[in-house]
Amino acid sequence: MKERTPLVTHIFTADPSAHVFGGKIYVYPSHDIPHDGEDDDEGGEYIMEDYHVLSLDSLDSECVDNGEALHMRDVPWVGRQMWAPDCAYRDGKYYLYFPAKDKEGIFRIGAAMSGSPAGPFIAEKEPIRWSMSIDPAVLADDDGRFYMYNGGLWGGQLERWQTGEYVPDPPASDPDSPAPGPFFAELADNMISFKEKPKTVTILDENGSPLKAGDEDRRFFEGPWMHKYKGIYYLSYSTGTTHYICYATGTDPAGPFTYRGRILEPVIGWTTHHSIVEIDGRWYLFYHDCELSGGINHRRCVKYTELFYNDDGTIRTIFPYD
Numbered sequence: 001m002k003e004r005t006p007l008v009t010h011i012f013t014a015d016p017s018a019h020v021f022g023g024k025i026y027v028y029p030s031h032d033i034p035h036d037g038e039d040d041d042e043g044g045e046y047i048m049e050d051y052h053v054l055s056l057d058s059l060d061s062e063c064v065d066n067g068e069a070l071h072m073r074d075v076p077w078v079g080r081q082m083w084a085p086d087c088a089y090r091d092g093k094y095y096l097y098f099p100a101k102d103k104e105g106i107f108r109i110g111a112a113m114s115g116s117p118a119g120p121f122i123a124e125k126e127p128i129r130w131s132m133s134i135d136p137a138v139l140a141d142d143d144g145r146f147y148m149y150n151g152g153l154w155g156g157q158l159e160r161w162q163t164g165e166y167v168p169d170p171p172a173s174d175p176d177s178p179a180p181g182p183f184f185a186e187l188a189d190n191m192i193s194f195k196e197k198p199k200t201v202t203i204l205d206e207n208g209s210p211l212k213a214g215d216e217d218r219r220f221f222e223g224p225w226m227h228k229y230k231g232i233y234y235l236s237y238s239t240g241t242t243h244y245i246c247y248a249t250g251t252d253p254a255g256p257f258t259y260r261g262r263i264l265e266p267v268i269g270w271t272t273h274h275s276i277v278e279i280d281g282r283w284y285l286f287y288h289d290c291e292l293s294g295g296i297n298h299r300r301c302v303k304y305t306e307l308f309y310n311d312d313g314t315i316r317t318i319f320p321y322d
């Protein structure tokens with residue numbers, strides 16, 4: 001596959017979570033459905049109903065669409081909008097984590113299981129207890145523990161959980177107040193439940209103060225991803241309204257993390273969403289844009305490009321069309 005070109009063109013794909021399982025590359029994207037409806041601030045245009053797992057033997061090979069891996073018709077609790085998923089492997093089983101609105105219109109995270117990284121996956125009948133909001137990403141840490149990071153503002157409903165309870169119409173946040181962070185929870189040994197209620201992760205500025213809600217160039221919006229490089233935890237995420245992929249680093253998986261910079265400048269389209277994975281000793285960014293559809297926000301395509309670290313552990317900013 002060529003860098004910075006769509007991995008597949010026969011369907012629209014977004015939100016790629018990439019992993020190496022058994023020496024092969026697997027990409028878990030959302031599957032955008034074309035329609036003629038309007039965009040809105042709640043993400044109503046993202047009406048996805050199923051997942052297809054993509055795979056590549058290596059970055060030089062063609063990308064294979066392994067077909068439908070899970071459909072909302074087979075998940076009893078789901079009402080609509082199956083958004084950005086991720087996958088984790090433990091003890092011979094693959095676990096797909098996915099956000100969707102339940103029948104009441106509240107985003108929850110579901111889990112589904114398979115013996116194959118390409119699926120098909122069998123979903124649990126209920127969402128994960130205490131789960132809320134969108135965009136799960138799971139880190140398999142070196143010590144055998146698994147952590148989920150997730151959340152998203154606006155259509156992702158993160159503002160609605162700031163009291164710990166679901167509030168359908170929360171007051172607008174003060175731009176000088178600390179920005180809502182993503183949720184963090186350790187997965188239990190069964191991989192389909194949390195050990196305890198998710199906590200909020202804090203992202204600090206260079207002075208050790210929490211990033212503010214009005215700091216739209218740097219604060220968390222959606223699409224968290226966690227990877228480890230040379231023993232340091234790298235939390236990366238989209239800034240949404242300003243369309244950057246940024247990152248923050250820390251020494252504890254639960255945070256706090258300190259803002260370090262930008263990984264990806266804005267792409268064609270409103271959303272930006274990514275994952276970072278090591279393949280054969282080099283590091284890659286998987287991301288999406290709307291190039292394939294000529295800029296239609298809900299018709300996206302997933303791509304990859306190499307990512308480079310500086311000697312001090314900072315990441316070189318990627319300009320996607322240079």
Ligand code: FUB
Binds near residue numbers: 271
């Ligand atoms: O794909 C639907 C939503 O758009 C995702 O959950 C967000 O991260 C954004 O990419």
